[in-house]
Amino acid sequence: MTTPRPTPVYRALLTLCTSVAVAIFMAGCASNHYVVPQPAHVTHIPDPNADLNIAESALEAGDTQLALSLFEKLFKADPQSRPAQLGLADAMYQTGDLARAGVMYARVAASASDDPRTQLGLARIALRERHLDEAEQRYRKLVSAYPDNAVAAEGLGATLDLLGRHDEAQAVYRSALERHPEVQGLKANLGLSLALAGNARAGANVLLDIASLSDAPPQARQNLALAYGLLGNGEAAKRILVSEMPPQSAEDNLRFYRDLRERLTAQTTGGAATAPVPGDGASSSGAIR
Numbered sequence: 001m002t003t004p005r006p007t008p009v010y011r012a013l014l015t016l017c018t019s020v021a022v023a024i025f026m027a028g029c030a031s032n033h034y035v036v037p038q039p040a041h042v043t044h045i046p047d048p049n050a051d052l053n054i055a056e057s058a059l060e061a062g063d064t065q066l067a068l069s070l071f072e073k074l075f076k077a078d079p080q081s082r083p084a085q086l087g088l089a090d091a092m093y094q095t096g097d098l099a100r101a102g103v104m105y106a107r108v109a110a111s112a113s114d115d116p117r118t119q120l121g122l123a124r125i126a127l128r129e130r131h132l133d134e135a136e137q138r139y140r141k142l143v144s145a146y147p148d149n150a151v152a153a154e155g156l157g158a159t160l161d162l163l164g165r166h167d168e169a170q171a172v173y174r175s176a177l178e179r180h181p182e183v184q185g186l187k188a189n190l191g192l193s194l195a196l197a198g199n200a201r202a203g204a205n206v207l208l209d210i211a212s213l214s215d216a217p218p219q220a221r222q223n224l225a226l227a228y229g230l231l232g233n234g235e236a237a238k239r240i241l242v243s244e245m246p247p248q249s250a251e252d253n254l255r256f257y258r259d260l261r262e263r264l265t266a267q268t269t270g271g272a273a274t275a276p277v278p279g280d281g282a283s284s285s286g287a288i289r
Contacts, residue, residue, distance in 0.1 A: 229257025
């Protein structure tokens with residue numbers, strides 16, 4: 001007698017019963033431990049402040065392009081966000097886009113005229129665009145309101161130096177250095193101010209203390225080269241310049257130093273106004289928040 005072949009339905013049923021039996025057997029071998037269903041992983045909810053924190057950190061570290069792209073993203077997502085507007089303005093300023101930075105600062109000032117970061121940005125732009133009376137007014141208000149802020153003091157001193165009021169500028173730098181002796185930008189500006197005021201030796205001594213430090217601002221060495229040039233030590237000035245710029249640019253600077261030295265020696269006016277510009281605390285580090 002021929003054994004009937006199992007139908008497809010029968011085979012499927014047999015397979016199912018075997019699977020159930022195996023499952024029951026395995027459960028029995030597991031010392032009656034039951035499998036507890038685990039919830040699915042919760043989808044990560046983005047932190048709305050994460051990009052802002054990264055952007056601010058990038059700005060502080062000098063990674064301007066990363067900061068600019070992140071702040072632009074934040075601004076597009078929320079055009080009314082003051083942190084996004086101010087961060088974007090600061091990043092634009094650091095890239096040299098003064099016109100767009102000014103528009104963004106003015107946008108914030110329209111709704112928050114006393115915001116210190118906004119006022120600092122507007123003061124910096126006024127200084128860079130040589131609107132010196134406006135820059136002095138804005139920086140004086142900031143220094144008065146925030147006497148412990150080195151960035152505001154540095155900007156005020158730079159403005160006074162460009163106005164030719166070197167004694168006043170040096171007083172501002174020295175006062176700020178009493179509070180913040182570690183701020184190299186203040187020392188670099190003080191050294192330049194002394195040199196432009198006709199005391200190049202004292203300026204060189206101040207600059208020598210910081211020019212070789214790893215955290216010295218870039219202008220410290222160039223200010224030292226200027227001080228050497230005004231002292232008539234062209235060789236020392238040249239050694240610094242050729243390590244900082246192409247030979248032709250170094251020669252151009254040396255000629256400028258000689259001309260400026262002659263003008264200052266003859267007590268004529270105009271030389272200081274075309275000298276290297278003192279730093280204005282352009283880094284966001286230490287900026288008023």
